[in-house]
Amino acid sequence: MRKGQYRFVAGFLLVPVALYLIFVIWPYIQTFGYSLTDWKGQSQTFSFVGLDNYEALFRDDIFMGAIWHNILFLVFIPVITILLALFFAFMLNAGGRGRAGGVSGVAGSKFYRVVYFFPQVLSLAILAVLFRAVYRSDGGGMLNGALVKLGLVDADRPVEWLNEPDFVLWALIVVVVWHGVGFYLVLFSAAMQSIPKDIYEAALIDGASRGQSFFRITLPLLWDSVQTAWVYLGIAAMDMFILVSTMTSGEFGGGPDHHSEVMATVMMRNFLYYGKSGYACAMGVIMLLLTLILSVVMLRATRRERIEF
Amino acid sequence: MGSTSAENGAGKSTDDAAARHGAGGVGRRALIKRSAALGLASVPAMGLLSACASGGGGDESNDDTRGETSKDNPFGVKKGTKLDVVIFKGGYGDDYAKAWEAAFRKKWGVTSTHTGTQEITGKLQPRFNAGNPPDIVDNSGAQKIKIDVLYRNGQLLDLAEVLDAPSVDDPSKKVRDTVIPGTLDPGLQEGKVVALNYIYTVWGLWYSGKLFEEKGWEVPKTWADFLAICKDAKSQGIGGLAHQGKYPYYINVAIMDLIAKKGGLDAMKAIDNLDPKAFAGSDAAQAAVEAVYEVVEKGYLMPGTNGLDHTESQTRWNQYKAAFITSGSWLENEQLKQTPPDFDMKFLPMPLLEGSEMPFEAIRAGSGEPFIIPAKARNLPAAKEFMRMMLSREWSTLFAKEANSLTILKDGVDPSVQLRPGTQSTVEASKAAGDNTFRFLYTEWYSEMDTAIQNASNELMARRIQPKEWLKRAQAAVDKAAKDPASKKNRRD
Numbered sequence: 001m002r003k004g005q006y007r008f009v010a011g012f013l014l015v016p017v018a019l020y021l022i023f024v025i026w027p028y029i030q031t032f033g034y035s036l037t038d039w040k041g042q043s044q045t046f047s048f049v050g051l052d053n054y055e056a057l058f059r060d061d062i063f064m065g066a067i068w069h070n071i072l073f074l075v076f077i078p079v080i081t082i083l084l085a086l087f088f089a090f091m092l093n094a095g096g097r098g099r100a101g102g103v104s105g106v107a108g109s110k111f112y113r114v115v116y117f118f119p120q121v122l123s124l125a126i127l128a129v130l131f132r133a134v135y136r137s138d139g140g141g142m143l144n145g146a147l148v149k150l151g152l153v154d155a156d157r158p159v160e161w162l163n164e165p166d167f168v169l170w171a172l173i174v175v176v177v178w179h180g181v182g183f184y185l186v187l188f189s190a191a192m193q194s195i196p197k198d199i200y201e202a203a204l205i206d207g208a209s210r211g212q213s214f215f216r217i218t219l220p221l222l223w224d225s226v227q228t229a230w231v232y233l234g235i236a237a238m239d240m241f242i243l244v245s246t247m248t249s250g251e252f253g254g255g256p257d258h259h260s261e262v263m264a265t266v267m268m269r270n271f272l273y274y275g276k277s278g279y280a281c282a283m284g285v286i287m288l289l290l291t292l293i294l295s296v297v298m299l300r301a302t303r304r305e306r307i308e309f
Numbered sequence: 310m311g312s313t314s315a316e317n318g319a320g321k322s323t324d325d326a327a328a329r330h331g332a333g334g335v336g337r338r339a340l341i342k343r344s345a346a347l348g349l350a351s352v353p354a355m356g357l358l359s360a361c362a363s364g365g366g367g368d369e370s371n372d373d374t375r376g377e378t379s380k381d382n383p384f385g386v387k388k389g390t391k392l393d394v395v396i397f398k399g400g401y402g403d404d405y406a407k408a409w410e411a412a413f414r415k416k417w418g419v420t421s422t423h424t425g426t427q428e429i430t431g432k433l434q435p436r437f438n439a440g441n442p443p444d445i446v447d448n449s450g451a452q453k454i455k456i457d458v459l460y461r462n463g464q465l466l467d468l469a470e471v472l473d474a475p476s477v478d479d480p481s482k483k484v485r486d487t488v489i490p491g492t493l494d495p496g497l498q499e500g501k502v503v504a505l506n507y508i509y510t511v512w513g514l515w516y517s518g519k520l521f522e523e524k525g526w527e528v529p530k531t532w533a534d535f536l537a538i539c540k541d542a543k544s545q546g547i548g549g550l551a552h553q554g555k556y557p558y559y560i561n562v563a564i565m566d567l568i569a570k571k572g573g574l575d576a577m578k579a580i581d582n583l584d585p586k587a588f589a590g591s592d593a594a595q596a597a598v599e600a601v602y603e604v605v606e607k608g609y610l611m612p613g614t615n616g617l618d619h620t621e622s623q624t625r626w627n628q629y630k631a632a633f634i635t636s637g638s639w640l641e642n643e644q645l646k647q648t649p650p651d652f653d654m655k656f657l658p659m660p661l662l663e664g665s666e667m668p669f670e671a672i673r674a675g676s677g678e679p680f681i682i683p684a685k686a687r688n689l690p691a692a693k694e695f696m697r698m699m700l701s702r703e704w705s706t707l708f709a710k711e712a713n714s715l716t717i718l719k720d721g722v723d724p725s726v727q728l729r730p731g732t733q734s735t736v737e738a739s740k741a742a743g744d745n746t747f748r749f750l751y752t753e754w755y756s757e758m759d760t761a762i763q764n765a766s767n768e769l770m771a772r773r774i775q776p777k778e779w780l781k782r783a784q785a786a787v788d789k790a791a792k793d794p795a796s797k798k799n800r801r802d
Contacts, residue, residue: 005731024747040458040461040462041434041438041462042434042437042438042454042456042458042459042462043437043438043440043462043463043464044438044440045462045463095780118417135616136613136616136617136621137554137613137614137615137616137617138611138612138613138614138616138617138621139612139613140621140625141613141615144613155612156608156612157612158612160554160615160771161614161616161618162616163554163615163767163771164771171488230587240477249554249555249556249616249767250760250763250764251451251555251760255555255764255767256764256768256773257765257767257773258764258767269760272430272434272454273453273455273756273760274458274756274757275455275457275458275461275756282614286379
């Protein structure tokens with residue numbers, strides 16, 4: 001680089017870096033600072049309490065339970081979403097019967113792609129309203145209505161989907177997966193389309209079945225995209241705030257009886273409703289740490305040799 | 310990436326942003342560097358704490374909003390100043406406040422900025438924190454800022470000055486003496502009235518006069534009569550009791566009111582005063598919970614009511630899908646659009662358990678919709694005058710007209726105003742109750758305990774726990790609140 005260029009580049013970088021420091025890093029630091037106090041969130045008076053909040057956190061059954069729920073989401077949401085998205089994407093791009101020697105998707109795949117992507121257009125708030133109607137706990141709910149009509153559920157005792165400790169987490173997982181599959185399908189489709197067709201054709205000539213061409217060709221060549229999807233979905237699973245807080249019972253959701261609690265809902269309740277804002281900030285710091293660890297671990301664990309083509 | 314950023318809703322920490330950049334291909338190195346930077350950055354945070362502590366806008370002088378005081382202008386409202394009004398726009402709407410503000414401008418020449426919102430906390434918490442709150446706030450709804458929290462942070466004006474000022478209608482009386490006795494109590498924190506609960510509310514059961522006439526049901530006075538109606542209703546394919554299951558607050562009205570009526574005021578005060586025998590070992594509490602559980606056990610609940618939110622369950626009730634529902638007197642205004650014209654909404658005190666200390670007519674009555682004046686309000690004189698005007702007959706009548714509800718002002722509604730049937734029936738019920746009213750305060754004092762009891766009630770209604778377990782859990786919540794040093798000072802006699 002010529003002399004003077006450095007200054008030029010630095011000049012451009014300075015503003016974004018400063019903005020980043022002020023609006024991203026500074027709030028972290030503030031949150032950490034508040035987490036060491038007994039701040040109540042409605043004024044600027046508080047006193048320093050050291051690590052008391054963190055100590056209390058580890059004795060807080062509700063928060064600990066919430067971490068477990070997040071971990072459960074973390075295990076199931078990415079796995080189910082990615083598997084479904086991969087399956088559909090493969091079917092749409094390379095799953096068709098090898099007509100005339102070419103590699104193509106199943107019939108009508110263009111139409112399916114639009115249909116699958118459709119849930120992605122909806123915002124989470126709309127999604128929550130929509131699925132509250134699906135899971136509604138009386139005969140007016142879509143699920144209950146259908147089940148009652150089919151005679152599978154007693155009209156006097158409809159299933160209270162979101163009010164059943166055993167169902168509520170799964171009900172939420174269904175919503176997230178329903179919402180996410182379309183997006184990852186498109187992501188994987190794009191990646192699949194960049195795979196040279198000759199590779200498939202060569203495999204077809206060698207007599208590879210659909211399954212073989214998927215596991216031996218498609219998946220290895222898609223690994224980068226899968227890895228990206230994994231991290232994104234993992235982060236979404238660590239969050240879940242909007243769905244849980246709007247769909248389930250309780251102040252900021254988490255009901256019934258804390259069975260659907262996630263870290264963010266416990267944090268918000270403590271922050272705004274109980275006025276234990278310092279304590280909530282400690283939860284925020286723990287959430288940050290866990291999310292960071294998660295990202296690092298997932299990127300490490302899924303690291304593979306990159307295949308060039 | 311639309312999806313994941315949309316998931317970063319309110320309250321979501323921004324933590325993910327950093328991680329997401331890492332995911333997008335910047336790579337691990339950047340991620341690790343960033344987390345290392347965070348670690349470093351957190352060290353100076355300790356030093357910065359003290360800076361934060363002194364950051365809240367200090368005491369500003371309000372001199373520019375204070376005018377001359379006089380007999381008619383006890384607080385010294387100054388013409389041409391501005392008043393910042395924030396109103397919770399819920400069951401009562403906010404048209405009443407707009408009518409008040411117009412009247413205020415006409416009389417005092419003070420223009421107001423009006424904000425009608427449901428997100429009280431979201432809009433106001435940053436302002437309180439920054440020392441820049443509005444002048445008067447109707448702090449209600451699901452997202453109200455808890456009064457106990459605000460009070461402990463020194464954000465609320467002691468309203469004694471307003472209450473001791475002369476009444477607008479009769480200057481020989483203090484404002485304090487023109488309101489219904491006991492209605493100021495819920496605004497108490499450590500003996501000071503810091504919130505004016507403006508709306509007179511009664512809580513209990515509600516039914517449709519039309520449905521009852523059609524079925525030939527009599528208004529039940531005892532729990533046995535109540536169960537008999539539920540049974541008859543069920544046999545005709547109607548639910549007995551509906552409640553707003555997503556918000557167990559409502560079924561707690563039934564449980565707690567039965568406790569108070571069975572065990573008398575002492576049973577109620579034991580709970581508010583965090584007595585070690587508030588629930589465990591209290592005969593009244595046991596009888597009340599068992600009575601409510603009987604409704605569940607016999608299948609008299611409206612099917613699915615446990616999972617419905619308030620509008621859903623109330624609308625079902627308006628469609629004659631249930632005989633009774635628990636609620637407070639805002640119900641009629643809230644359901645205005647869903648109620649059939651001939652529904653004939655009626656209020657009913659909780660029926661009596663055997664051996665109750667209070668008569669059937671006794672009701673949970675009191676005041677709701679707390680109006681507060683922030684201690685750091687910019688235009689304190691106008692805010693105080695606004696509140697004094699709220700307790701005038703003119704403004705109280707305006708409220709009754711616009712919001713279909715009563716205020717805490719004694720005989721506060723002009724007789725020319727025609728009340729709706731539900732509101733009319735609450736007027737009659739509170740006349741019949743006379744001094745036999747009661748009001749729990751723990752909900753205002755101990756948010757965490759309230760939440761824990763609500764959770765237990767939700768489990769009870771869903772048949773996942775039995776009355777015994779409910780009592781145990783409720784008592785545990787009381788004991789926990791009693792141990793918290795932050796909540797020692799509230800006590801009622």
